[in-house]
Amino acid sequence: MGSVETLDILIVGAGPVGLALALDLGRRGIRSTVVECSSGAESELQAKASVIDERTMEFCRLLGIRDDVANAGYPDDLPSDTIFCTAMNGHYIGRLAMPSAEMREVPEQSAEMLRRCPQIWFDPICARAVHRQGMTDVRYSTKFLRCDQDDSGVVCHLEHVNTGAVHQVRARYVVACDGAGSVLRKTLGIPFDGKDLGYAISSIVKVDLQKHHTWIPAERFMFIGPDGTWGNFTTIDGRSLWRFSVVGGKKKTNLSTFDMDKLLDKAFGRDDIEYEIIKTVQWRRSQYTAERYHKGRVFLAGDAAHTMSPTGGHGLNTGIGDVMGLSWVLQALLEGWGGQRLLEAYTLERRPVALRNGMGSTRNFSIWVDSKGRDKVLNDGPEADEQRRTLGKNMAANMRQEFQPLGLATARHITG
Numbered sequence: 489m490g491s492v493e494t495l496d497i498l499i500v501g502a503g504p505v506g507l508a509l510a511l512d513l514g515r516r517g518i519r520s521t522v523v524e525c526s527s528g529a530e531s532e533l534q535a536k537a538s539v540i541d542e543r544t545m546e547f548c549r550l551l552g553i554r555d556d557v558a559n560a561g562y563p564d565d566l567p568s569d570t571i572f573c574t575a576m577n578g579h580y581i582g583r584l585a586m587p588s589a590e591m592r593e594v595p596e597q598s599a600e601m602l603r604r605c606p607q608i609w610f611d612p613i614c615a616r617a618v619h620r621q622g623m624t625d626v627r628y629s630t631k632f633l634r635c636d637q638d639d640s641g642v643v644c645h646l647e648h649v650n651t652g653a654v655h656q657v658r659a660r661y662v663v664a665c666d667g668a669g670s671v672l673r674k675t676l677g678i679p680f681d682g683k684d685l686g687y688a689i690s691s692i693v694k695v696d697l698q699k700h701h702t703w704i705p706a707e708r709f710m711f712i713g714p715d716g717t718w719g720n721f722t723t724i725d726g727r728s729l730w731r732f733s734v735v736g737g738k739k740k741t742n743l744s745t746f747d748m749d750k751l752l753d754k755a756f757g758r759d760d761i762e763y764e765i766i767k768t769v770q771w772r773r774s775q776y777t778a779e780r781y782h783k784g785r786v787f788l789a790g791d792a793a794h795t796m797s798p799t800g801g802h803g804l805n806t807g808i809g810d811v812m813g814l815s816w817v818l819q820a821l822l823e824g825w826g827g828q829r830l831l832e833a834y835t836l837e838r839r840p841v842a843l844r845n846g847m848g849s850t851r852n853f854s855i856w857v858d859s860k861g862r863d864k865v866l867n868d869g870p871e872a873d874e875q876r877r878t879l880g881k882n883m884a885a886n887m888r889q890e891f892q893p894l895g896l897a898t899a900r901h902i903t904g
């Protein structure tokens with residue numbers, strides 16, 4: 489058997505969090521290796537994050553990708569409005585009006601403003617920056633299987649996805665950025681406590697809503713029925729690409745028999761709109777946090793350490809905060825100017841942030857699915873009109889924090 493390759497830092501997962509860590513380590517002059525089981529950063533069209541909050545934008549400055557993110561292509565003149573309705577040609581319930589990027593001021597609590605940059609752009613921006621920086625060896629189609637650690641390092645068993653060949657590398661430190669289903673977290677046996685909030689189904693839909701609707705321009709439509717919010721349309725690129733999500737049940741749905749077209753017709757309120765469903769995925773909404781963020785020489789970051797409902801747009805942002813807090817710890821450990829207690833400090837610093845953001849996100853979701861005061865929303869007549877008016881005002885007031893989470897992003901309490 490040949491000698492085992494030795495590395496300083498192995499990052500498992502080339503999602504936004506793993507790539508941000510690689511970039512920040514590179515900025516500090518530290519080389520790292522990333523293994524990623526998929527075949528490339530641009531191989532999957534994902535209907536996930538688009539809110540890049542103020543703090544993450546500040547980090548993007550440090551990482552040298554601020555302009556790439558701010559100018560990625562999301563229209564600066566698109567108002568961030570949310571429209572509450574029963575269907576797009578059904579009853580109007582209300583509107584949460586929020587300014588477009590060009591009409592917003594940079595808040596005094598931050599050097600940057602919140603931006604929209606969907607993950608279909610953000611992840612490739614990070615991947616290109618890592619490539620440009622030249623400090624990281626990114627190995628796609630390479631899957632982490634398991635690891636064993638001793639006092640001086642971690643032996644990781646990796647599989648080449650295309651050939652099935654398994655080999656070992658030895659790293660001084662390993663960071664699990666392998667997402668919510670983290671194999672590393674499970675391998676280490678770190679408890680993951682929290683709760684499931686049900687399954688959701690999302691489709692990426694190509695449709696020219698601007699042409700079809702007078703309530704546009706807006707960033708989001710939320711569809712409300714007597715049982716609460718059942719679905720939403722959220723723009724991905726600010727143009728013709730939208731994410732249509734439906735709030736699912738406690739059990740997984742069989743996607744092969746699931747009729748998304750029927751729900752799209754329900755959302756449009758008519759059946760003559762041309763659209764194309766590009767992709768449909770089912771995902772689990774949950775709020776879990778790892779009991780600790782490291783074991784020995786292995787650290788957890790991003791969704792591997794915490795999951796939260798997307799209501800608030802905190803998952804990716806919290807994960808990037810994790811690795812920006814971890815990279816200097818790794819530098820200190822590698823260069824010998826940081827002691828072992830720094831390992832604990834990472835959990836102490838970052839876990840409370842995930843708990844707080846997770847709770848905030850679940851609270852936002854509970855407003856979505858609340859069914860109080862909605863029993864007449866589909867009816868005609870003055871009583872139903874009055875219920876819709878009241879509901880619209882309440883939704884707009886209660887949901888402002890979800891779409892303007894400056895306090896959580898900058899860890900300050902904002903009252904204005």
Ligand SMILES: Cc1cc2nc3c(=O)[nH]c(=O)nc-3n(C[C@H](O)[C@H](O)[C@H](O)COP(=O)(O)OP(=O)(O)OC[C@H]3O[C@@H](n4cnc5c(N)ncnc54)[C@H](O)[C@@H]3O)c2cc1C
Nearest residue numbers: 501503505525536537538539632667790791801803804805
């Ligand atoms: C509908 C929706 C909307 C969202 N909106 C927002 C938002 O607006 N703002 C926000 O901040 N967050 C949002 N999120 C959450 C955000 O998408 C996640 O928090 C973020 O992707 C987590 O990044 P990550 O790098 O930790 O994990 P992931 O993005 O899951 O990346 C993990 C990577 O690890 C790889 N991997 C997994 N296992 C292995 C293995 N064994 N070996 C090698 N590689 C492996 C995977 O292929 C993947 O590339 C949203 C999520 C959803 C579902």
